[in-house]
Structure formats: C-alpha cells, structure tokens
Amino acid sequence: MRKRNIKGKFKRNKLQYKCSTYLKEDHGQPVFGVQFNYHTKDGDPVLFATVGSNRVTVYECEESGKITLVQAYIDADADESFYTCAWTYDDVSHEPLLVAAGARGIIRFLSPISMHCVKHFIGHGQSVNELKFHPKDPNILMSVSKDHALRLWNCKTDVCVVIFGGVDGHRDEVLSGDINLEGTMIVSCGMDHSLKIWRIDKAEITNAIEESYKYTANKTNKTFKTVAQHYPDFSTRDIHRNYVDCVKWMGKVVLSKSCENRIVCWKPGSLDDLDFTLKPTDSSVSILHQFDFKECDIWFMRFSMDFWQRILAMGTQYGRVFVWDIDVDDPTLARATVLTHSKCGSAVRQTNLSKNGSILIYVCDDSTVWRWDRVR
C-alpha cells in the first residue's frame, strides 16, 4: 500500500466496498431494476425494491449487513416482466409509493402501507423501459417506452399530461430518460442512437401540468387535453454509435452510456455556453470526459449515482462492478474501483447506491441481489 503511494501509479483510492451478503430470488429470471427509497430521513429503515420477472420485491438493509425481505408482489399475469421501478410518496399522507412497469406497458402503483396495487396507468403502446419522478413534484411521473415516446403523468389526478415523441421524436425504442434537478429539462435516449433534450419549463407544458391538477375525471365529460410534444429542443447522434441505454443529468452536464464500454460526460452546445440556449437546429455537443471500463457490450445495463452524485457505479457483463468517486474537482482525477466476487459472474443489470452512498446494491441476470458496504 505504501509502495503504491510512493510509486504514484495507482493513487490510493479511498472508495472501498466489501461484499456483505447476497441472495437469490427464486424466479430464476433476470432482475432488471433496483431502487433505493430516497424519500427517507436519517434513522428510517433503508428500503430498496427490486424488479424482475413478474415480481416486485421490497427489501430492507439492516445495520448488520443483512438483507431482509419485507414485501413481495406478483403480477397476476405470468407473462409480465418488470423492467424498472421508482419510489415516490403521497404528498398528503406522506406514505411511500412504489411504481413499477415493464413488458406489458402498464404502470402499477404499489402501496407498501396498504400492501396492494393502488392504481395503474395504461396508455403506453408497448413496454415501459424506465420510470422517473420529477425531483421537485412527487406527483409527476415520467415514463419511457418502447413505443418511441416519453410521457409525463400526473399521479394525483391520473392523467397523461404530456407525450414527448412524434415527428422529430425518437425513431426507435426509448431506453432511458432523466429529469434534471431543477425540473426544467428532460434528457432521453434510445435505440436510435440519439439523445434528445426536451424543455419542460415552457409555458405550454407548465400550463398543462397546472391544468392537470385541476382536472377531475368524475366531474367532467371532457378528456384531458394531453399536450403532444413532437419537437425536442435539442437532439444529437454524435455521442454514441450504438443503442444509448442509460442517461442521467449531473448538474448541467449529461452522463450517458451505450454498449461501447464507456460513460460519456457531455453537454449540449459549446463549453462556454452555460445558459443552455438550446436550439433545435444546432446539434453541437462538447464532450467533457469519458469514464472507460471493460466487458460491457450488451445493452440494457444501467449505471447509477448516489443521491448527492458523488459516487458512480456501473456493472459489467461478467459480474464486475466499476465504482468511481466523482466528488473531485477534475473528472480526469476520478479513479475506478473494481468490485469482484467469485460467485458473481453474470451480467449486472443495474446498480444502486443508498442515499449516502454507504450501501451498494446490484442485481444480476441470474436473479441474484448483492449487497456491498462501504469501508471507511
């Protein structure tokens, strides 16, 4: 260790994890998604949910390093395969809500309190690939679908507020999407190799969201007028040359990955342009950094960051997980730690970090769920 420091070749990485436990779900199908519930306070039980096959399972991470099963839901349809889930809360009762969706394109709302499916949204023509909640409004849900479109839903009044897609929208499955922390922009990516940015602070959309809160289906005979957004405010195909299967905002820059063994950190426009004057005609991008890793050339592999966006974790095809400490001044200084375990050899579909980054959970194709705890 001291040698390394002296050598300087491998700077000692402070970020170290050790494997605490792992478990295997009995369905034998790949587990596609894992999400920690970030809507908690310190001292609350650390809950996370996994989705795979027609199951949605809620686990609790105990202090001792164990994982305990809390709840498990099975969809009535055996053909359902859940791809993604997201946590939110009821803004009145503050009860947590778990939302899951997958192959059938039905977005299901599960209440861990009342322990049943509270409601469901139908409307997506094909499977839903990702779900995200608006960072400022727990009632606004974004869903990303195989039907080439993204949707914004109001979970309070159960209406579809906006549909992003159409003439200039994605030309193939949308695989991932993310809303920035300010709630002003959505970035989406998909099988058409493109990344698109949609502003949601336009008057048209903010009005529609406002209207959606006033809408009550029982009292009116009119349909809610869903806004159709055919034209993204920015679109590029210059970043990746393959399916873009994961994208995330990090402040004003975007992290996205394809099956090219790298996560690209980029921003639209030139580097000097900090105001985000997006022009549909201008598709210039500037790439800031690339996080390179190995053995990941299959698609539908998701990376993740912790709540404070200090740690980045990405799984690979053969069960290895790359973890970067990105809480550094210069992204080029970010060093990767590789987590390996002898028993973990199948593709890591998604990683997820607890709110403070102390626990890393990742899920694999062999329906295993792994827990790693940070070594301080």
Next chain:
Amino acid sequence: MRPKTKEKNGIDHDHTDKKAQEDLSRRKAEYEAFLTAFEKPTQIYRFLRARHFVSPIFLHRTLSYMNGRSNRRINTRKSFQIDSILKKAEAAHKPNTKQSYNSEFLNLTFQGFYSNYLTSSSDIDVEVLLVKKGHRRRKNSDEVLMEVSLGHIQVPCKVKSGATNRKSPVQGLTLSISNQHFMDGSGHKTYTLVPLETCSNDNDISSSAAGDEPASKKRRSTRQSATGEALVSLPMSTNSSSSKPQVTDLSPSKRPQEKLAFTAELTVYDVQHKCLLVDGEYELITYPQACVETDANAKTQWESAPVAEGASTGVDPFKENERVKFRLVWSKAPLKGAVECTAPSSGEAEFMQNNCIESPMTATTEELIMKADSLRSKDTGDLSKWRVFYQFLFNNSVKQQTEAKEDMRCPWCVMQCSTLYSLLKHLRLCHSRFNFKVQDLPRGLRIDVSINDCYDGSYAGNPQDLHSHFGFAYCRNGPTRRTPITYVFRSDKPKKVINELSEFYLMENEAPPGQNLVQGHNRLYFHTLTSQPVRPCEIYSDSEDEMDPEWLRQKTMNMIDEFTDVNEGEKEVMKMWNIHTMHHNYVGDYQLPIACHTFVEEYGPKIIQKGLFQNFVLHLTNLYDFGLIRPDLIQRTIAEFIDLQNSLSGSPKQSKREAQEKIPNKYMSPWVKYLPTKTEETQENDSQFDTDDDSQICECDAKNGESAREDGMESQS
C-alpha cells in the same frame, strides 16, 4: 331450512376405546374441516342474498328458467290485438266493478243498543246510512260526499243495569245490504256505514261523553290507513258543539227537537277498494250526532287526534259510552227475514256483476306463485310432494344430510323457486361455488352438494364495464351515461328448451354444452393520441379530426425555415400560405380564387403589419406564372387587399373599382406586359388550367425573391 340433521358418526364399538377415541377425534377434525370449507361460500351467498335484497342486479322473475316466478302470461300475446288496448284502459277505469267481494250481501243483525245514560229501555230506531266519499286525485279539489239511507230498524235498547225488555230477538233486526251499493261509477271512493240511532228519550247526556273518541273493538285499521278517509269522521267528535244533540238535515221531519241521535262509523271499503270488514260480532261506540257540516270549502287537513286518550287514562271506552252491537255476516243471498234494501238498479252494474270473473290481480305474487306451483306440480306428477335431501359431500364422503321442506326454496338465498327444475337450475347457476348433482331416490330426490374446486370467479364480462364505469357503474345516485354497446344476438330458430331434470343427473362439466352465448362483444375504444380508453361520456367528442394538427403546422414552418435560397420575408408568406391552405384543406386548382380571397381576409392584417405586401404580390404572380390562376384574380385580390388596408388605416371605404385604380403604377408596371389586355374576360373555365400542379408548394425563384424583397424594403420606407 335444515330441519333434520343426522350425522353419520357410526362409531365402531368393537374396537378398543383408544382406537375409537382416535377415530372420533379424527372424524371430529374432519367434520370441522368440512364445516370451514362450506362456511366460506355459504357466507358469501348469504351476503349476496342480503345485497340482492337491498339492490338487486337482476330479477329472478325475468330468468327463463324461473317460469314460476313470472306473473305475466305469454298466452295472451298470441291473441293480442292493438285495439284491445282501449278496451283494457276503459275497463281499468271502472275499478269498482272488477273487484270480487266476499259475497253479494252484507247482513247486519243488530243485537242491541247499550247506554249508560238512557233510563228507559224502549226500542230505538236505527237508520243505517251509507256515506260514499269520493276522493279526488288532486289534493286541492273538493271531496264529494254522498249519503244514502239504507233502511230503518228497531233495535232494543239495553240500559246499564242490564235489564232488557226483550230477549234479544234476532228476527227482523237484520238488514241486508246489497253489494251493488258499494259499486258505483268511477273514481276512488270510501264507503262508510253510519248507523244513526235516534231515541225519543230526553235524558241529558253528560257532556264528557261527547269528547270521547270513537274507538272500536273490531274496526280494522281504518285509522291507520294511509288515505284520508278516516279523517272525515273526526270532526264530528272533536267539535265541542256536539254535546248538544243535533239532528241531521237528512230526515228532519222524523226528528223532533228533543230527540237524541247517536252515530258511529264503520268503513266498509277504503280508497283502494279493499274490504275492511269481515264476518263477526261488532260493537261500535256511538257518540252524539253532531251536525254534519259538509262545508264545501273545508279542505281536508290533518288534525291532531287524541287517539290514545282513552287508553292512557285507563278508562275503558266501552263501558263509558253508548254502543251498538251487531253481527256482521257476508252472504250470497239476503238473510231470511232481513230488511232488504234494494240495490240501485244499474244495468251496467248488473252486467258486471253477472260477468264478474275472479281476477288474479288482487292476489299477491306469492299466492300466485303457489297457485302456479300447485298447477305445475300436478302436471309433473306432484313433484313438490317429493322429499328432497341435500347431501353434503366433503373429501368424497358424506358429511351431512339435510331434508328440505316441501317448498322449493333455495337453502342459501331463501328464494322460492316453485319448481324443482327452477330450483336446480338456480342452484347451479347462482351458487356455482358448489357442485350440485341429482340422484334419484324412491319418492324423492337427493342433491349432492360438494365444493366446486374449479370455481372461476374471474371477470368474464365486458371490459368496458371495468374501464369506463369504474365508480360509475350501477350508480345509486341516479342514472348515469353508459357507453353504447352493441350486443350481438343470434337469430336462430328458437330452440325449444325442454326443461328436463335429466340434465342435473350429470356433473356440471359433464352436462351437454348449453347455449353459451357471448353476450355482446368486448369492444373498447381508445384515444388515438394517448391510447387510453375512451370513457362513455367522451365517446362523441372527437378531437382528432382536425386537418392541421399543431405538429404539422410546426413541421411545415420548420421545413420552410430550412430553405436557404429564399429570404425571410418570402419564408413568412410561404408559411402563412401553406398553413392557410392546409387549414382549409384546399386541394384543387379551382379552389385558388376562394383561397386567395380567404387568405386576404385572414392574413391581410398580419401581412400589413409585417410589411410583406410585396412578397405577397410576388407569390400571386408566381401562381400566375405556373398557370394556376387567371390574371384578373391577381388584380381582384390586390384590390381586396388595398381595401382592407384602407379600412384598417381608417380611410373611407372605396369600391373595388376605385381600389383597383388606386394600385400604384409602380407595382402595376412590371406585370403590364404579362397581363392580357381584356381583364373583363372572367369566364371561369377551370379545365384550361393545369391541374397537375400542386398549389400548396410555392416555389420562388431566388432572383424574383430578391427583387421582391428590395421592393418590400422600399415600400416600408
């Protein structure tokens, strides 16, 4: 429901006690399991029964296999003729005549008049009056009161001491009243008998008696009846002036001033024409006759009646008051020696009386069912007399045997099925959580009941009901809009369904497949944009039929913006023109004149505002160049434009001609060489134009555009 229950717990006593005990405990446990297994469906069906009672989803009598419960007869349909409706309606308007009464004659045999106050016990003249009170449908109309005297009878008076001067002679004291008195004309009427006793005794009557309420021993529910007929009698007693005996004006000659009159009331028929009197001994409390004021203006109104006064004070009104005692008998013929009062000789009434058929309408449904049941049971070999056993099976062994009563009631929902077939069909269809299988027994039937393990409780109806009526379906707050659903009916030759018990001898799934008709088709509509289900209330509002959706307009504009060989002003006009033609859906060259006209109307102000007049003129000439419009159209359109310009700038309106003349020469000059000299030549002959050209695409020569732009700049300055 299960009167006899015998457990089959035959314990073998040959074995040792221990073994027997084990056996017993095992059997007990098994029996417990049986009970719990049967408890759940039974509870569910009990709940469903209660719910059906409160708000039925369907009616049993409309089910095809529940013939016994249906009280409409199909037989009449064959002979039904449209003209018979009137006759029926007319007949319905004579409700009185249709009623079947107990008998033809009402016989009143008076036994005596009991009084506390009269000292002498001489005979009293009793006049029986019949008060017919007509009820109007509307509240504000006056009621019609009619009194008919039925006859006089001398009744012995019995004083308090009990000494009578005669030994209750019955002969000659009977009054027979013909039934026809109670039927006349139309309308709702109350018939009330009023025995009016008059005695010549001038003994004073304590005024306290006057305030007492008339109560009766045998009067049946006249006070409680919902109609107001009982009210008529009340004012008589509550009137304080009634303490002074008064004489009715009906027969003033008969009653001198000192005579006392007592009266009572007895309602024979109430408004619904229900007979309230049955045979028996009656004792009526009489009270001094008040003056019968039939004030024409007096409206019926509720008065507080101290009904329970007598009861609360503990005084028996029967001991305090004068009362008249008589026996009431309905009979076919007038009693011998009775004073017969002749019926009003109404030909129609007689006819009706002769042809009076006992109508089933008055009978209650349940009675009817029983009647029908008995009829049918005769046909089917008196099945209802059979013994029906329910044998409850669990784990292939008989756990309990229960004998049902003779009536064909469903043991779970206590529904009278009236026939065995209906019962079995009902059991199979409505209680499908159980399996039912019928076995023959000598003089009876055994129904094997077991738990249906294959019960499928999933929803098999229309998906529309699930999606669209969530929270609305079967709304109790009133009717709600439902989705129009097309039901598919198969019009085969109706197969005669033979209701045979044989189908129940097999298990349900072994039974021959019945007519498993799919009711309706499962059609659900979706919005084109959101692909969400269309709610029934939205079905007629189609928002997706517009010609120029927002995105298409945007796309057009974006594409024009991408042109590099036209200037900005031209792009603006092209955008406006394209959106205009798209919005109005102009598809042919022949529509260009109207397109130009509406374009000036709609976009004129915008063109003026943006100073794009030159570009517009250039566009028109382009249209001419491509042979799409005639030159005079250019002139006309420009004239319209200038007209608009003037009206906007506030200058007085000019005629088209003047406006045309006002076109500056500068603009006119470049085209003069193109224009034909005769502009009057305006005959529309569209065929000469080339129709292949797409009018929506305007292509501009870069050079022309450039010059037009310069011109535009000039005109602005």
